[in-house]
Amino acid sequence: MSKKTLVELDPWLAPHEPVIKAREAYVSSTLRRVLDGKSPADFALGFHHFGLHQTAAGWTFREWAPNATRLVLVGDFSDWQEREEFALQPSRHGEWSVDLPGSALHHGQKYKLRVYWPNGDGWRLPSYATYVIQDDDSVDFSAVVWQPNEPYQWQHDIPPAPNVPLIYEAHVGMSSEEEKVANFNEFTANVLPRIKQAGYNTIQLMAIAEHPYYGSFGYHVSNFFAVSSRFGTLDDFKRLVDAAHGLGLRVIIDIVHAHAAKNEVEGLGNFAGDPTQYFKAHDHPAWDSRLFDYGKPAVLHFLASNCRWWLDEYHVDGFRFDGVTSMLYHDHGLGKSFTSYDDYFTDDVDKDALVYLRLANDVIHAVRPDATTIAEEMSGLPGLAAPTEYGGLGFDYRLAMGAPDLWIKTLKEKRDEDWDLGELAHTLSSHRPEEKVITYAESHDQALVGDKTLIFRLIDKAMYWHMDKADPDLTVERGIALHKLIRLLTAGLHGGGYLNFMGNEFGHPEWIDFPRQGNNWSFKHARRQWSLRDNGFLKYQWLGEFDASLMKLIKTVDDPSIHYLTIHQHDHVVSFMRGDLLFIINFSPDQSQTDYALPAAAGSYRLVLNSDDERFGGHGRVQQDQRYFTTPGPHGDNVQAYLPARSGLILRRVD
Template sequence: MKKKTLNIIKNDPWLEPYTDAIVGRHNEALNKEAELCGPDGTLESFANAHNFFGLHHTADGGWVFREWAPNATAITLIGDFSKWKIMKKYALKPKKNGVWEIKLKPNDIHHGDLYKMMVSWDGGQGERIPAYATRVVQDEQTKVFSAQVWSPEPYKWKVRRFRPDTRPLMIYECHIGMAQEREGVGTYTEFRDLILPRIAADGYNAIQIMAIQEHPYYGSFGYHVSSFFAPSSRFGTAEELKSLIDRAHELGIAVIMDIVHSHAVKNEVEGLGRLDGSYNQYFYGDSRREHPAWDSLCFDYGKNDVLNFLLSNCKYWLQEFRFDGFRFDGVTSMLYYSHGLGQAFNGYDDYYNGGQDTNAITYLTLANKLIHKINPNAITIAEEMSGMPGLAVPIKDGGIGFDYRMAMGIPDYWIKTLKEKKDEDWHPTSIFWELTNRRADEKTISYVESHDQALVGDKTVIFRLIDKEMYWHMMRDDDNMVVARGMALHKMIRLVTASTINGGYLNFMGNEFGHPEWIDFPREGNGWSYKYARRQWDLVDRKELKYMLLNAFDNAMVHLISSVYNFQSLPVVKLWEKDDDQVLAYMRGDLAFVFNFNPSKAFTGYGILAPAGEYDVVLSTDNPDFGGYGNIDESVSHLTQNDPLFAPSGKEWLRLYLPPRSAQVLRLRRATPPKSSKKGFKA
């Protein structure tokens, strides 16, 4: 392949010195694909391990079970059907390439039976849950996990085909278990019936669900996965998860799964840790085996059998459950031998200095290629903080192929600002640069805060702003200045972040209305309490509280942005920034966004150079319906004033009243209304 054909280098001349490394990675992926698929195969046909391994029905009504365990010397199924005793009848036979197999008659096992494998190896023996188990349950009394024979009637889908709306993509990040009001673990069905309607009403067109893959410890937030092909049974059955996804599609909501392929739980009985007795079946067998920061195991992406397992896992979730894509967790950890720990990533040399795991880069490239082959409309998002170029560039252009990357620097910026800067030191130049500083050839998901900022040990934005005053002064008739400041900045921070997206916007469940306190899952340190592992929806539903005002603003903001077709692709044109005044203004399409971050100064007739014409206010953070004071008269139209000095530019002075800590969005009138992707919305 000619080096000059890679668009990633054409689009960024600063990458030219690293052409050999970029082309080398690209060719590594192409060569590995050819190796895996052979002369006549495809990536789609290769990624079929889940249809071969595990437990399956046979044409004669019986069963076949297979496991890949090259280090095993014997494997026997044990379970309810054998009274948990080792019986010769249930012994697997060794086949080629480390594969073990057993064929069973229809009545040898039954739907609902619990089972495991008893695996023997030279020098040891142990119970194991099959790697490809699709249902794993925990006994409430003993807390022991087992696989379960699961063969119900196939789920009948209501929505046959669904195409996500990504123009723009507005993501509601959520967790099934903690989505409910009650203290306990929520279910797929409760989420479908109680939470999806809220999300639809809020205007989000996608949900990103955390903790779907089975994990032994609930408090891990789903990050220590044990059974990669099993949806967590603590939330319900696979059919109930499918019903949730089906209902989301009926509501026009895409469903993105948070997939964890960056590491796995260390557990040996429940997980893949030593499934066949060896240390290096799925994971590295040397010093790279254990993740130094996560207390977990690292996959060996250089093994074809591991690639088969992980690629098949992607295909399984897409086809069996009809997920619309994935957010890949911990991508930074995968990309570097150091897992990115302790690295600053200050320049391009840091991305091409030999410290990158080419095998992991190859896997991610092939995963993206496979996912988009199976579903061309699928969404892939990389959670990655180092900023490696090309991550969200198409594979054909020399990239790794993600559709989006998380803009992880933005929440860090807001936290640093709130912690270290006085209100009068907030500079619009800094805010605008941080929110718009991104690679031109990559789309990002911008966000103020995700679940990471809501977990114990950190603080949400609203809690940093208002803190303990939230407990006493959130009644609508209570005019507390701490709360007023906090609500004003909460709205402004969200609006400036959401309105500068070049790909999509993300909000974590409850943060749209300023959910108080933190997330703390049941653990020994809190007496195994569910008090903070839930969402207090009653707060936003109560009309006497201010939470509903923040929610109303978020709804208006999301609906306004979503009403503009391809909003994320419109240029962000800076109109005005003045750090002394703390005023920022920019335009996207017909919408002008004007912010006054000044904590004390109001400006009358403040002039902003904008395209000539008449402007109407379509959104104001100072609207009383959103907890503001109503100092912006939204009924007044603003006609720009001519200035001969700027006549050649087509700009005139747009003069506005700017109250302190306020933002307003104005629409430039056109002869023909802008094309809308949302019918019936009126700003």
């Protein structure tokens, strides 16, 4: 694609061209001023300067605390007493530093900062701490000196970026069948092979950065450069990423730069007596968290460096940026519907957030040109996922957050025979002309307590009594059939990639509920019951087998165009072509179709996936490995097929 402006890519933006140009001028001029001649990649090396570092002469520690009057390193090495040789000295721009001899610190020692400011003082953890652990029998956290004698040696090359990311969204802690917090090593040994076998090519790991409250799902981060120690050590996480790469799996992580935990002792909430050192004066009205001030160059430096840290140190392959809508708008997009282009070009858009998001993508793609960045963004801001050279913010993909909402609305409000196939197909396939999107039927959001997974909406309490393969049940049969068709249509119409949350591919029962006071601190619903899919006697196996077969085909659907889209609302049939694959779905609850003619590219086709296959819990009404041949019709070539009720076929054109 030759270089074009956003308005050339989307002519509907023409009335707003003056605002678009003004914003671009602000972003570009601000970045020039902030970078001050440095490249984005070099600008994002704050972790080489700040924090604790071993040098040829010993150790150096640096911290940014412009409101502080005194800082002292305190830890095991000083018997937790303030000693003058560990006091930091101030320099310009609010920086503090101390040089120590090599014998002063050792790997594994705990430490903190004692910070003083006008009329106050307190314990703090360094802002660039790379390993933070919770003290035994205490709510306190300490930083840990991490300088092992033998640094981790990477074993595997990084896999190339797939044309179609098939993303397996996962949470390490809840990945065990046992009622506990699982660790990195268990995930590496037990879950990575499952993801590979299930046909996905990218893992999206949630809750990797340190967060004090486990039940926050990792969204209230306290230590942005630290791997969560509840899952293991730094090397344990490196081993996970390395093993994934060895299996050909890419690893992206959730990165939370929209807000931060309010915690002060172990977080950044009030680092040196100034709550606005990193943050705006007000908190997020819905999340009870602090909001980063993207107008401060030091904050841009901190966050951009955090992006590069995970790429350099842990070889991750990209990021899913959480809460981007909240970042983009001063009112955080709360209560807005965004039904008009006018909604995107008001003063409510935070121009400093635009600066940071452009900078973050510039940094990430400069350091790793093959990295993947995904915006969790529900407003659909034009240009969000357009290349920066076109005037976009540079995300590779946006999450198609309207898709799961529409599926939920359809299941809640419409009878099966009243599903609006046109609305479904339009929503699942639509995106702005300049962007690619990750499409999904449900993510962790739909599985959290207070909501319902799709399988639970479809089957409900019958799940507890009728999931044995030998137990026929009409409610379960309907649910399993529609669960497959929902995924078939969603994945088939993807706008760039597809996502699934851990366990949902086989219809994992019930909800996600982390240990909390309200459930008596139970882990019962904060785990994954893999045995339901594995034991061979339950219907969950059917769903898992179908999803794996579907993923093997979807990874080949890299043609952005959708051809021969046909919607026969009266017959409940939808069909379309992606590349050489012809998708045909009959959503009718009770009407099968014989010799049903549908438009297709001329040629010969072979059946490659049939949701009615007995292997997937179907009735086996379609002959496997069947051949289909197009015939001329008055409006073009057609394929004729037998379409059982509530079933879907994928045919591959072979010649």
